[in-house]
Amino acid sequence: MRAVTYAAFGGPEVLHVTADLPIPEPGPGQVRIRVAASVLHPVDLMIRAGQFPAPLPTPPPYTPGWDVAGTIDAAGPSTPHHTIGDTVIGFSHWLRTTVGTHAEYVTLDADGLTAAPHGIPATAAAALPTNGLTARQALDLLDLPAGSTVLITGAAGQVGGFTLALARLAGLRATGLARDTDREFIQSQGARFLPGPDAAPGSFDAVIDLAVLGPSLMDLVRDGGGYVAASPPLRPEPTRAIRTHALEVTPDRERLADLVKLAESGELPLRVAEVHTFADAAAAHDRLARGGVRGAIVITP
Incomplete structure (x- = not known):
């Protein structure tokens, strides 16, 4: 072959x-x-x-x-x-x-x-498969109730786009950090657009750092919130009762089948x-x- x-x-x-x-x-x-x-x-x-x-x-x-x-x-x-x-x-x-x-x-x-x-x-x-499951598993790690606020960096990338869509479907209030040229896409997914990591301390219930901006983003998470790093070596130590996690995507047939249904319905870009x-x-x-x-x-x- x-x-x-x-x-x-x-x-x-x-x-x-x-x-x-x-x-x-x-x-x-x-x-x-x-x-x-x-x-x-x-x-x-x-x-x-x-x-x-x-x-x-x-x-x-x-x-x-x-x-x-x-x-x-x-x-x-x-x-x-x-x-x-x-x-x-x-x-x-x-x-x-x-x-x-x-x-x-x-x-x-x-x-x-x-x-x-x-x-x-x-x-x-x-x-x-890989990017969709990464997005799904990132949100699963946080386990946020509907109405929670989440900042997603690298939100216009492949994983970011899926994460925005899944956050919207879960009833979360998402903010996407990306380039200004990505504003229209971010907003099309029902998210607020943020051009840079310039937000007040404790502004979000959780952060998913797909752009690898680093643990300084922990300052933007409220006490007791959640933080997901892009890979295990980038996971910061917990502080202020913030739960920290790291992405390490794994195969999941049932989760992937759910994503397929969302793609067929047009809910996932x-x-x-x-x-x-x-x-x-x-x-x-x-x-x-x-x-x-x-x-x-x-x-x-």
């Missing part, structure tokens, strides 16, 4: 399309997916550049990619929720397995997959910025690295 691979860390030029990889076989509890679309994430760029701060479970070569939208074409034993021919979405927990989805086929645990949204192209559906083929993977990495992307960078075979 064909896949995007790299054998050494470096810039986008280390990426290649390898054409003679073996087609993977599903084990117990796994299915094989013929990939229609996957998505490029900032963490893919960090790992490729050799800048990820933690050890990886296997050495290179690597195939990058987390999200997948595609069709099941083989199944191992003990996969009761799926059959061959089902169209599904899900994601590979790459940091634990280094199983990448920028390939023609990928084998994944079946219990992390759910039916793809009806009437939505695979290129858009692939934008949902599935934004696609660009679509690139395997052969254009280096260009996709370069585009994401330049920043300012509003929507998913999608990779197709």
